[in-house]
Amino acid sequence: MSKLLFIPILVCLFGTFPVQAKDTDRTRELREKMVTEQIAARGVQDKYVLDAMRAVPRHLFIPEWGERLAYEDRPLPIGYGQTMSQPYIVAYMTEMAKVKPDSRVLEIGAGSGYQAAVLAQIVKHAYTIEVIPQLAQQAEVRLHNAGYNNVSVKQADGYYGWAEHAPFDAIIVTAAAPHIPPPLIEQLKDGGRMIIPVGTSYMVQMLVLVTKVGSEVRTQNLLPVRFVPLTRG
Ligand code: SAH
Numbered sequence: 327m328s329k330l331l332f333i334p335i336l337v338c339l340f341g342t343f344p345v346q347a348k349d350t351d352r353t354r355e356l357r358e359k360m361v362t363e364q365i366a367a368r369g370v371q372d373k374y375v376l377d378a379m380r381a382v383p384r385h386l387f388i389p390e391w392g393e394r395l396a397y398e399d400r401p402l403p404i405g406y407g408q409t410m411s412q413p414y415i416v417a418y419m420t421e422m423a424k425v426k427p428d429s430r431v432l433e434i435g436a437g438s439g440y441q442a443a444v445l446a447q448i449v450k451h452a453y454t455i456e457v458i459p460q461l462a463q464q465a466e467v468r469l470h471n472a473g474y475n476n477v478s479v480k481q482a483d484g485y486y487g488w489a490e491h492a493p494f495d496a497i498i499v500t501a502a503a504p505h506i507p508p509p510l511i512e513q514l515k516d517g518g519r520m521i522i523p524v525g526t527s528y529m530v531q532m533l534v535l536v537t538k539v540g541s542e543v544r545t546q547n548l549l550p551v552r553f554v555p556l557t558r559g
């Protein structure tokens with residue numbers, strides 16, 4: 327086979343299959359800068375969150391060609407029309423959910439698996455649900471390759487939560503819902519916190535903090551955001 331053909335074929339093959347996870351001095355340096363300039367500078371203070379953002383190799387959750395972009399202050403496409411939030415939003419949502427090492431936490435919208443890895447860096451075991459089968463499978467592989475074996479990934483419609491593992495101290499929803507799904511409120515512990523973008527694709531969405539105190543459910547608007555929609559599987 328001519329060299330002309332052989333090299334593009336090799337590039338295609340390596341681009342298709344997951345490669346060995348690697349973190350380098352360069353990627354660690356980029357993360358340190360990301361935490362200082364994008365996250366701490368905007369007011370995130372929770373030590374668990376800052377340490378997790380420093381530890382999780384974000385570049386392992388996007389296609390290899392995007393490594394350079396992984397630590398930039400922006401959301402990134404992850405395929406199937408979906409996007410991974412910018413690093414600050416991931417950190418902010420995790421801080422507002424008050425995730426601690428002993429928290430039982432559920433994410434809706436696994437996507438790339440990155441937010442789940444941030445949670446898994448803090449808690450003993452994290453749960454995440456993804457509606458698109460290919461993304462659910464890919465998130466599982468990426469989490470495993472990055473060394474996170476403490477995440478359960480389920481392919482399902484996250485609107486209904488994950489009753490078998492409820493109640494949760496924290497629920498983080500990473501796709502915008504037209505209303506707060508009642509099953510998710512039910513699966514929140516007394517004293518639990520849910521962070522969810524509420525609104526439609528065509529309007530400004532609001533990131534909402536939902537807290538449950540006894541039988542009372544309180545909501546608080548946090549900030550305007552833009553997320554992909556929560557679709558019904
Ligand atoms: N948290 C992800 C990014 C999420 S993008 C990350 O860190 O990469 C939003 C994700 O929510 C998409 O992957 C989308 O497919 C998923 N999603 C949309 N509707 C859903 C539903 N009803 N249940 C579960 N996942 C859903």
